[in-house]
Amino acid sequence: MSEIVMECKNLCKSYGGKAALSGLDMEIRRGRIVGLLGPNGSGKTTLIKIANGLLRPDAGEILIDGGPVGRESKAKVSYLPDCLSLPEWMRVGELIKFYAGFFSDFSEEKARAMLKSLGLEDSARFKSLSKGNKEKVQLILTMSREASLYLLDEPLGGVDPATRDYILGAIIANYSESSSVVISTHLISDVEKVLDEVFFIREGRIFLSDTVDNIRDVRGMSVDALFREEFRC
Amino acid sequence: MRWNFVSDRPIYAQIVESMKLFIAGGELAPGGKVPPVRDLAAEAGVNPNTMQRALAELEREGLLRSNRTSGRYVTDDAAVVEAVRLSLAKAETVRFLGAMEKLGYGRADIARLVENFKAGDDKA
Known part of the structure; x- marks a missing residue:
């Protein structure tokens, strides 16, 4: 296994003349939990969609586990979209079977154990769950794969603080030295204790990357404070 | 913890x-x-x-x-545990003395205050 799980070189993508990524360079090392931090419209979702093969870059290169994005890389990347994307009519038990059918690295056992700790029954219909529980179910399904790279797009958006704590706890509990987790968010004060390092993205480019403790040590401020300073409107 | x-x-x-x-x-x-x-x-x-x-x-x-x-x-x-305990206690003491000095208390006043301090005194 290579030390670098994801590598981007000069990645470019525009939508009808409007640039979303303009020469993005980034390296994510194995065994890291990293934050992709930037304001709305900075390119976070575009980057994540390119990394899991939902979009194609216009130029530049992206490698997952040393190989190109495609059939093989999709088997190694577990993706949590920034919106609820599961079939509403399914029951929790059916969703587990659905994921198990799609992904050979999916652990039904792990998913069931996590759902059980939340008190969610197999027979519960997805559409009858609260927004917080829907987000939790979707995260559990994403984290129950044995992937090399977990791409979590805004996993904390629109949920209450207790649910945020649950989600962050689940990310820590699933930590593995052989995989990496990318968390895209702008809710920085909630996540910074969980992150090894952060990448600040602006106008489709990484303009600052460092470890959380290095930022605190050298600048004497939290990542959240640095973000507010850098992105002051 | x-x-x-x-x-x-x-x-x-x-x-x-x-x-x-x-x-x-x-x-x-x-x-x-x-x-x-x-x-x-x-x-x-x-x-x-x-x-x-x-x-x-x-x-x-x-x-x-x-x-x-x-x-x-x-x-x-x-001995190692005791040394850590002492160094933490000293750090707390430095903090305390610093705060008291800002309030204008000298060492003797502080010692007297600590000596005579009883639980609940701070609510009086």
Whole structure:
């Protein structure tokens, strides 16, 4: 296994003349939990969609586990979209079977154990769950794969603080030295204790990357404070 | 164990300080087993690599020792634990004296105040 799980070189993508990524360079090392931090419209979702093969870059290169994005890389990347994307009519038990059918690295056992700790029954219909529980179910399904790279797009958006704590706890509990987790968010004060390092993205480019403790040590401020300073409107 | 973190200092350094407090205060008993990194990280809500780094530092300082097969233990050297306890107590004293000096109290006044202090005095 290579030390670098994801590598981007000069990645470019525009939508009808409007640039979303303009020469993005980034390296994510194995065994890291990293934050992709930037304001709305900075390119976070575009980057994540390119990394899991939902979009194609216009130029530049992206490698997952040393190989190109495609059939093989999709088997190694577990993706949590920034919106609820599961079939509403399914029951929790059916969703587990659905994921198990799609992904050979999916652990039904792990998913069931996590759902059980939340008190969610197999027979519960997805559409009858609260927004917080829907987000939790979707995260559990994403984290129950044995992937090399977990791409979590805004996993904390629109949920209450207790649910945020649950989600962050689940990310820590699933930590593995052989995989990496990318968390895209702008809710920085909630996540910074969980992150090894952060990448600040602006106008489709990484303009600052460092470890959380290095930022605190050298600048004497939290990542959240640095973000507010850098992105002051 | 209670974990509190401030936002403007490295998390790693704050974990080291908290662990010292747990050891000096006896919450982690001398010679006792330290929970696995993953469990401690989950409990403190921090990155497992950061927790690992802090525990390695405590090993380097001689407060923890690790056994290849059975995990990490708190040192059973009473002198080492006592030294940590004393250094934390001194740091608290420095903080206290600093605050009292700002209020214009001299050493003798402070000593008298401490000597005569009874529980509940602060509510009077």
